[in-house]
Amino acid sequence: MLVLETNEYQELSAQELKSALWEAANVLRGSAVDRTDWKGYILPLLFFKRISDVWDEETSEAKEIYGDVDPFQFPEAHRFVLPDGSHWNDVRGLASNVGAALQKAMQEIERANPDTLFRVFGSADWGNKEKFSDELLKDLIEGFSEIQLGNQAVSTDALGDAYEYLVGKFADVTRRNKAGEFYTPRSVVRMMVEILDPKEGESIYDPACGTGGMLLGAIEHVTRKGGDARRFYGKIYGQEKNLTTSAIARMNLVLHGIEDFQVAREDTLRDPAFTDSSTGGLATFDCVIANPPFSLKEWGRDLWEADPWGRAMYGIPPESYGDYAFVQHMIASMAPTGNSRMAVVLPQGALFRKSAEGSIRQALLERDMVEAVIGLAPNLFYGTQLAGCVVILRRKKPESRKNKVLIIDASNLFRKGRAQNFLDQEHSDQIVASYRAFEDVEDRAKVATLDEIKKEGWTLNISRYVLPPIGQDIPPLPEAVEAFKTALADARAAEDHLRKVLVEGGWLQ
CATH class of the missing domain: 1.20.1260.30 (N6 adenine-specific DNA methyltransferase, N-terminal domain)
Known part of the structure; x- marks a missing residue:
């Protein structure tokens, strides 16, 4: 050598x-x-x-x-x-x-x-x-x-x-190639970790760990708070389907000086890697955190019809939307006792889609597991321009938060970039402060009771509870009238062109 x-x-x-x-x-x-x-x-x-x-x-x-x-x-x-x-x-x-x-x-x-x-x-x-x-x-x-x-x-x-x-x-x-499936912006990670507030000695699990950013974010959070990150050793778990990405996660943790962790390369929904032989079920953790792929198709619904791990206790999601499969896997991975909690990034459609997803959402609300919903700005994540949201769930809520859900509209908290929007530290701090306050704030946050949510048909659509300020983005009347005239003229021209095409093609007499 x-x-x-x-x-x-x-x-x-x-x-x-x-x-x-x-x-x-x-x-x-x-x-x-x-x-x-x-x-x-x-x-x-x-x-x-x-x-x-x-x-x-x-x-x-x-x-x-x-x-x-x-x-x-x-x-x-x-x-x-x-x-x-x-x-x-x-x-x-x-x-x-x-x-x-x-x-x-x-x-x-x-x-x-x-x-x-x-x-x-x-x-x-x-x-x-x-x-x-x-x-x-x-x-x-x-x-x-x-x-x-x-x-x-x-x-x-x-x-x-x-x-x-x-x-x-x-x-x-690789933004155009679903890079968001392996990388979550660090500002979003930090915001989610600040909300979960992991403590030294607690276990943490990311079932869609990508490059390991969420796991590192939890460790860094403990260090910032003056804790000893070494007490995390042996309690850090991640699972990632992609071979290259799971390797990157392992390298990432090692290069950050982290020892004694487990990152498994397997398909979480089809083949969960972490199980508990003493219970015959999934291994459970104090903190569960993830940014799974948005609305994953062909995620393994057929296997969940007889899931050996009992994860479909609230219902089986549709084949074309895997969001609530990840949510239910994460719930099953939360420790049954203590202060277990989870934070998950979802597309906002998961807050209001009906059918099977609506039934699952209703069941989670009725069992009082949903603590907060945070609507984020569009185009924050790599690989999608969709607006995402962060949903916080707890196995056992504090007494003051029982039968309530905090709904935060943070859609205007971002810095606009040329190709992507950014959640800066000041925006993250505002979201975390709203979560901790857990109170109504005009145009920003609403503490909705389960009765109020039930009256809305169990939807968590943010606009049903938090309305944007009246007058926001409304142009002066002369500009609005001129824009209307222009749009009307364009519509009439398009209609005339369509009629001409249909007549010439013999489809319209």
């Missing part, structure tokens, strides 16, 4: 690191690798470089203690095992068959660390020479080689932030 001596490096600033990493990633620009697939290659490379650089630092520290000896004699000096021939510099030194060597090195590292790095590098096809010539891979590796990623050059927090930055950049690149 080739090992470079570790020198004292000047610590990179957060912005310098982000810029350097994105510049290295751009080596793929113009290559046969589709930009929507970059994340599956760049993020594993970043992780490989990090653990190699840290291994070098650990080796240097061991030499200072034990002298100039074979580093393999002191495995306890290293967080991860790097098998012989599987170091970054081993791959960097090759002139040919670089992709095959890279793939082999990553596989050997996974095998040598089965408890911590299982499947962490994903399924990238590094050996595909139609995608990766030796020249392209060597350029890519050299770009990353110029960035020192050991602990001396980059702190865990800085590297974790840079990693999240890259995930966000890749989500931006």
